[in-house]
Amino acid sequence: MSTTERSPGGALAVPSRIRRSLDQVARRSPARFAILVFTALILVVTVLLILPVSSADGTATDLPDALFTAVSVICVTGLTTVDMATHWSTFGDTVVYVGVQVGGIGVLTLASILGMVVTRRLGLRSRLMAASDTNPLRAHAGPVPEVQAVRLSDVRGLLRTVALSALAIEGAIGLLLFPRLVADGIPVRDAFFDAFYYSAMAFTNTGFTPNAQGLDAFAHDYAALTLIMIAVILGSVGFPVIYVVTRNLRHPRRWSLHTKLTLTTSAILLVLGAVVYLALEYDNPRTFGHDDAGATVFQSFFLSAMSRSGGFSTIDIAHLHDSSLLVTDMLMFIGGGSASTAGGIKVTTLAVLFLAAVAEARGRRSMEAFGRRIPSDVLRLAVSVALWGATIVAVGTIVVQQITRESLSHVLFEVISAFATCGLSTGLTGHLPDAAKYVLAVTMWMGRVGTVTLAVALAQSQRRQLFTRPEERPIVG
Amino acid sequence: MSTTERSPGGALAVPSRIRRSLDQVARRSPARFAILVFTALILVVTVLLILPVSSADGTATDLPDALFTAVSVICVTGLTTVDMATHWSTFGDTVVYVGVQVGGIGVLTLASILGMVVTRRLGLRSRLMAASDTNPLRAHAGPVPEVQAVRLSDVRGLLRTVALSALAIEGAIGLLLFPRLVADGIPVRDAFFDAFYYSAMAFTNTGFTPNAQGLDAFAHDYAALTLIMIAVILGSVGFPVIYVVTRNLRHPRRWSLHTKLTLTTSAILLVLGAVVYLALEYDNPRTFGHDDAGATVFQSFFLSAMSRSGGFSTIDIAHLHDSSLLVTDMLMFIGGGSASTAGGIKVTTLAVLFLAAVAEARGRRSMEAFGRRIPSDVLRLAVSVALWGATIVAVGTIVVQQITRESLSHVLFEVISAFATCGLSTGLTGHLPDAAKYVLAVTMWMGRVGTVTLAVALAQSQRRQLFTRPEERPIVG
Ligand SMILES: [K+]
Ligand SMILES: [K+]
Numbered sequence: 001m002s003t004t005e006r007s008p009g010g011a012l013a014v015p016s017r018i019r020r021s022l023d024q025v026a027r028r029s030p031a032r033f034a035i036l037v038f039t040a041l042i043l044v045v046t047v048l049l050i051l052p053v054s055s056a057d058g059t060a061t062d063l064p065d066a067l068f069t070a071v072s073v074i075c076v077t078g079l080t081t082v083d084m085a086t087h088w089s090t091f092g093d094t095v096v097y098v099g100v101q102v103g104g105i106g107v108l109t110l111a112s113i114l115g116m117v118v119t120r121r122l123g124l125r126s127r128l129m130a131a132s133d134t135n136p137l138r139a140h141a142g143p144v145p146e147v148q149a150v151r152l153s154d155v156r157g158l159l160r161t162v163a164l165s166a167l168a169i170e171g172a173i174g175l176l177l178f179p180r181l182v183a184d185g186i187p188v189r190d191a192f193f194d195a196f197y198y199s200a201m202a203f204t205n206t207g208f209t210p211n212a213q214g215l216d217a218f219a220h221d222y223a224a225l226t227l228i229m230i231a232v233i234l235g236s237v238g239f240p241v242i243y244v245v246t247r248n249l250r251h252p253r254r255w256s257l258h259t260k261l262t263l264t265t266s267a268i269l270l271v272l273g274a275v276v277y278l279a280l281e282y283d284n285p286r287t288f289g290h291d292d293a294g295a296t297v298f299q300s301f302f303l304s305a306m307s308r309s310g311g312f313s314t315i316d317i318a319h320l321h322d323s324s325l326l327v328t329d330m331l332m333f334i335g336g337g338s339a340s341t342a343g344g345i346k347v348t349t350l351a352v353l354f355l356a357a358v359a360e361a362r363g364r365r366s367m368e369a370f371g372r373r374i375p376s377d378v379l380r381l382a383v384s385v386a387l388w389g390a391t392i393v394a395v396g397t398i399v400v401q402q403i404t405r406e407s408l409s410h411v412l413f414e415v416i417s418a419f420a421t422c423g424l425s426t427g428l429t430g431h432l433p434d435a436a437k438y439v440l441a442v443t444m445w446m447g448r449v450g451t452v453t454l455a456v457a458l459a460q461s462q463r464r465q466l467f468t469r470p471e472e473r474p475i476v477g
Numbered sequence: 478m479s480t481t482e483r484s485p486g487g488a489l490a491v492p493s494r495i496r497r498s499l500d501q502v503a504r505r506s507p508a509r510f511a512i513l514v515f516t517a518l519i520l521v522v523t524v525l526l527i528l529p530v531s532s533a534d535g536t537a538t539d540l541p542d543a544l545f546t547a548v549s550v551i552c553v554t555g556l557t558t559v560d561m562a563t564h565w566s567t568f569g570d571t572v573v574y575v576g577v578q579v580g581g582i583g584v585l586t587l588a589s590i591l592g593m594v595v596t597r598r599l600g601l602r603s604r605l606m607a608a609s610d611t612n613p614l615r616a617h618a619g620p621v622p623e624v625q626a627v628r629l630s631d632v633r634g635l636l637r638t639v640a641l642s643a644l645a646i647e648g649a650i651g652l653l654l655f656p657r658l659v660a661d662g663i664p665v666r667d668a669f670f671d672a673f674y675y676s677a678m679a680f681t682n683t684g685f686t687p688n689a690q691g692l693d694a695f696a697h698d699y700a701a702l703t704l705i706m707i708a709v710i711l712g713s714v715g716f717p718v719i720y721v722v723t724r725n726l727r728h729p730r731r732w733s734l735h736t737k738l739t740l741t742t743s744a745i746l747l748v749l750g751a752v753v754y755l756a757l758e759y760d761n762p763r764t765f766g767h768d769d770a771g772a773t774v775f776q777s778f779f780l781s782a783m784s785r786s787g788g789f790s791t792i793d794i795a796h797l798h799d800s801s802l803l804v805t806d807m808l809m810f811i812g813g814g815s816a817s818t819a820g821g822i823k824v825t826t827l828a829v830l831f832l833a834a835v836a837e838a839r840g841r842r843s844m845e846a847f848g849r850r851i852p853s854d855v856l857r858l859a860v861s862v863a864l865w866g867a868t869i870v871a872v873g874t875i876v877v878q879q880i881t882r883e884s885l886s887h888v889l890f891e892v893i894s895a896f897a898t899c900g901l902s903t904g905l906t907g908h909l910p911d912a913a914k915y916v917l918a919v920t921m922w923m924g925r926v927g928t929v930t931l932a933v934a935l936a937q938s939q940r941r942q943l944f945t946r947p948e949e950r951p952i953v954g
Pocket of ligand 2: 553788
């Protein structure tokens with residue numbers, strides 16, 4: 001096992017007693033550890049946002065709004081019950097900025113660690129690479145309980161690698177974005193702040209906008225929009241993919257199955273989404289039907305990319321046809337890559353479900369992709385994650401519907417946007433009663449923390465069985 | 478293999494050349510055979526319904542309406558674009574009655590045969606029983622290609638058994654219903670026709686009503702409503718379950734896994750649906766909120782039972798809250814038992830998906846229920862059927878939405894009602910443009926014929942594989 005990522009102390013050092021007890025929780029149950037950390041972060045941000053110093057007018061923010069914003073920040077959702085551009089002071093903005101970074105990078109790290117547990121091998125480098133055909137670990141499929149525990153030192157090493165990559169990408173995008181914003185007429189000082197704020201909101205797939213007009217300020221600056229799109233897509237493919245691709249840029253054959261599956265499915269969804277939006281909205285003057293052909297195609301791709309978790313929007317979502325809202329619902333629900341800043345059930349989950357259907361249709365005994373066989377227990381995990389998502393969305397929608405009596409189309413949209421931490425909104429979230437705000441906050445929390453930890457909690461519970469039962473086959477379908 | 482169900486000729490004999498070529502199609506591809514038979518039946522009924530003699534006012538019925546009704550009749554859906562109580566003549570009513578019987582019993586038979594292929598053993602009795610622990614066939618899980626072909630003589634034998642059981646149940650329910658309808662003030666001659674019409678519409682899970690007021694005529698005759706509910710539930714559990722239960726009435730331990738799984742899941746869904754309806758609608762005066770407690774509970778159970786494919790309704794569906802409509806969407810989508818007159822993805826499909834999640838959560842290597850192990854390829858089939866259903870519903874909803882611009886809530890409801898051949902309606906189907914009628918007709922056809930044949934088409938394609946690929950595990954969730 002690689003030890004290069006472990007460090008004995010450094011900037012992230014904590015007092016040894018606390019470290020030991022955290023280490024113990026992390027070792028025994030990484031899922032519980034993740035839930036603990038995330039919930040604590042949300043509470044800290046809530047308290048900070050309630051403080052009068054956080055709001056622009058110097059008064060204390062209501063608990064429901066502060067809590068909702070804190071959940072939205074830490075879960076990098078981007079839904080909001082207050083006007084993000086005007087409600088907060090510079091201090092409040094800074095809390096949001098730092099919160100998003102911590103939440104986004106935290107999720108990346110946690111998901112990566114949990115991914116390690118799920119794939120049942122530790123050793124950061126060997127797992128993230130997972131590319132070489134000669135890797136002897138790859139042959140192992142069964143449970144390896146003794147390596148399922150995660151040490152805090154692994155967490156720290158991974159956290160550093162992830163944070164450095166994230167900040168490098170955000171810095172590069174921010175630097176490229178800065179001159180564009182200046183060219184779009186934003187004052188230089190604001191543009192500097194906005195460039196890095198936008199860059200962070202894009203890479204972490206959050207989707208808050210710092211300026212009053214939001215993206216409208218550069219709705220026709222295709223260079224700026226393209227930079228934002230690139231940051232969103234980089235954030236949404238997930239850290240394991242970025243790691244493998246950057247280290248094997250010229251050797252796509254060495255990419256892991258996970259990398260190939262994520263990139264292929266993401267690309268298909270991006271193009272498919274854009275084509276369907278184009279077909280449904282080309283004659284809708286209230287969205288992008290009034291633009292010329294090139295602009296309409298670009299906006300279709302932009303919307304398709306943002307639906308999968310980015311949450312930025314150049315149009316008023318409420319003006320989309322109900323059919324396009326439903327398409328967006330589906331794209332949001334699927335979300336981005338595993339161990340990414342995007343939400344949803346993840347593209348590999350969808351891919352595995354489809355590969356199962358393909359295997360069934362072709363009469364193959366096992367799921368296959370890119371010359372590899374996928375073990376059948378991965379399908380069970382995919383089914384579990386999809387059922388978990390569908391259940392949360394169904395219950396959330398029914399409850400919010402019952403509270404607000406708004407149209408199914410809009411309620412479903414907001415609930416899926418919350419579950420998948422996408423942040424696109426028809427505007428309904430802005431005027432929800434407090435009860436519904438709490439329901440959406442719980443939905444975000446379950447969608448973010450729940451989905452990421454569910455997989456590991458399930459995988460961890462692998463047990464030996466001492467007897468086999470007789471087999472019997474029910475009729476399905 | 479049992480031969481008792483095979484008969485060399487009899488009432489169902491067809492000229493030997495046609496029989497031979499049908500036999501060949503049935504033998505080679507039962508799925509194609511089913512599609513062929515169903516499509517032919519729909520075309521015959523369409524032509525009959527277009528004839529002026531079929532309509533009450535003696536004029537020819539439009540092609541879209543005749544085709545829609547024919548699909549609705551043969552697929553036992555119960556959705557309608559014309560007023561079923563007044564539009565048709567007695568001849569037209571008879572075409573509908575016979576069509577529903579042929580469609581309902583035909584589906585039962587086909588699904589049972591296809592079920593045989595899916596479970597990969599022939600021999601009607603041994604499969605339907607599938608109860609005795611000493612059955613040596615049970616141990617076989619792998620593909621047995623040589624017994625996957627279905628002989629026409631098997632079809633004929635099964636058809637007779639199914640038809641006799643169906644007519645016996647319908648006759649009994651009709652006889653019990655007759656005095657109730659007379660007591661409710663329907664003239665004796667009408668009551669006799671209506672009793673058997675209702676009985677057929679209930680057992681086949683169709684849901685057409687012959688009288689102008691529909692169920693309102695006996696909305697408070699709980700005996701009549703209970704009889705209808707029993708017929709609907711008997712039809713919806715499926716023939717394999719009826720067969721096993723009637724032959725082992727006193728020995729539930731001998732029931733097959735399929736029987737136990739279907740009955741348990743159906744019971745849970747019935748109660749859960751009723752409880753949720755009660756919680757959501759108890760204060761809605763436009764549905765059953767104005768009734769006393771007992772009536773409200775009864776109506777909740779009635780609606781819960783009918784949502785799963787019966788399609789009868791004592792209330793105006795459009796008056797349900799959007800939240801209740803969504804609950805109904807989910808119940809309809811799940812539908813009834815395999816090889817039943819009900820539609821949807823089937824309760825065992827849902828059960829298998831949940832058992833997979835439970836197995837994953839409990840760390841078991843395989844899915845288990847009632848002391849039996851379920852082979853993992855059944856999960857792949859369940860995933861395929863669920864994805865098929867979700868895809869049809871999504872595409873159908875987007876297209877109908879784009880054509881009509883109606884609310885998502887109502888469009889989704891009608892499309893799922895069509896896919897799952899449930900027949901409940903918010904009233905939207907009654908005033909659809911022709912293009913949308915065709916889309917819904919295709920949805921019904923795909924939901925009915927497609928779902929039943931998909932499973933077998935998939936199971937049939939089982940092939941040997943000469944090599945295994947290296948295993949690799951993507952991250953999901
Ligand atoms: K987001
Ligand atoms: K029906």
